[in-house]
C-alpha cells in the first residue's frame with residue numbers, strides 16, 4: 001500500500017477540519033481526492049506530506065508513519081501545494097538545481113535528473129527562461145518538475161489545475177496522466193471531469209468526512225440518484241398511462257411529443273415504455289436514458305443538508 005490514512009482527525013480550535021477519515025491508495029493508483037471548498041482536502045494532504053501534525057490518527061506513506069519517519073517520508077513524496085510558490089526571479093534550471101540540492105542531489109546526477117524532469121514535463125523550450133517570464137501553465141510544469149526532481153514514489157498534488165486556462169488544464173491533465181503510469185498519485189480537485197479524465201478511483205470528502213470511496217465507474221452505476229429517461233413520440237400521448245408504468249416516479253411534458261420520465265433508482269422502464277407505445281399504437285421516435293452525471297452525484301453527496 002502506498003498511502004494508508006487511518007482514523008485521521010485534524011482539529012482547528014473547535015472545528016474538525018478532518019473528522020475521522022480512513023482510506024488507502026494502492027501502489028500505481030491515481031486517486032482523485034474530491035470535495036467542495038473547505039472540505040478538508042488540503043489539510044489531509046499537508047498531514048500526509050509532514051507539513052502539519054494530525055490531532056489524532058495516522059498516515060503511512062510506503063509503510064512509513066509521517067510523524068515517526070518524517071525525513072524518509074519526504075524523500076518518498078513529491079508534494080505540489082495549492083498555489084505553489086515559486087521563486088520568480090530564478091531561472092527554470094537554476095530553480096530545479098536548487099530544488100534537487102535540497103534532497104542532496106548534486107553534480108552529474110543532478111544535471112541528468114534535471115534533463116529528465118525537463119523532458120518529462122515538457123519544459124524543454126522554456127528551460128532557459130526566468131520563472132517570472134513563464135505562463136501559468138508553464139509555471140505549473142516547473143512545479144511538477146520540482147516535485148519529480150528526487151524521483152519520489154508518491155505524488156501528492158493539491159488542485160494542480162486551479163487557475164489555468166482550458167488549454168493549460170488539458171496539458172497539465174495529460175502530464176499527470178503520464179506521470180500516473182509510473183507513480184502513485186493522489187490529487188485534489190473539485191472538478192468532476194478531472195476525476196473522470198485521470199483517476200482509477202475517487203474519494204469524496206465533505207465537511208471533513210468521507211462520503212464516497214470507489215472506482216469512478218461504480219460511483220456512477222451505484223448512484224442513489226434517480227435516472228431520467230427522455231421519450232419522444234410523433235405527437236402528444238396520455239401522460240397518465242406513462243405515469244402508471246411500474247418504476248416510474250414522475251412524468252414531465254417537455255414539448256409536443258417529448259416527455260421526461262423520472263424512474264426509481266435501479267429501475268429501467270424503457271422496455272415498458274416501448275411495450276406501452278406498441279399497445280397504444282403510439283409512434284415512438286426515441287427513448288434515451290440520461291447518464292447520471294458525475295456533477296449530479298457530486299452535488300447529491302456534498303450538498304449541505306442542515
Ligand SMILES: Nc1ncnc2c1ncn2[C@@H]1O[C@H](COP(=O)(O)OP(=O)(O)OP(=O)(O)O)[C@@H](O)[C@H]1O
Pocket residue numbers: 012017035036037038039040041042043044082190
Ligand atoms: N490554519 C487553519 N486554521 C483554522 N482553520 C483552518 C486552517 N486551515 C484550514 N482551516 C479550515 O479547515 C477546513 C478545511 O480546510 P481545507 O483547506 O483543508 O479544505 P479544502 O478541502 O482543501 O478546501 P479548498 O478546496 O477551498 O482548498 C476549512 O473550514 C478551513 O477554513
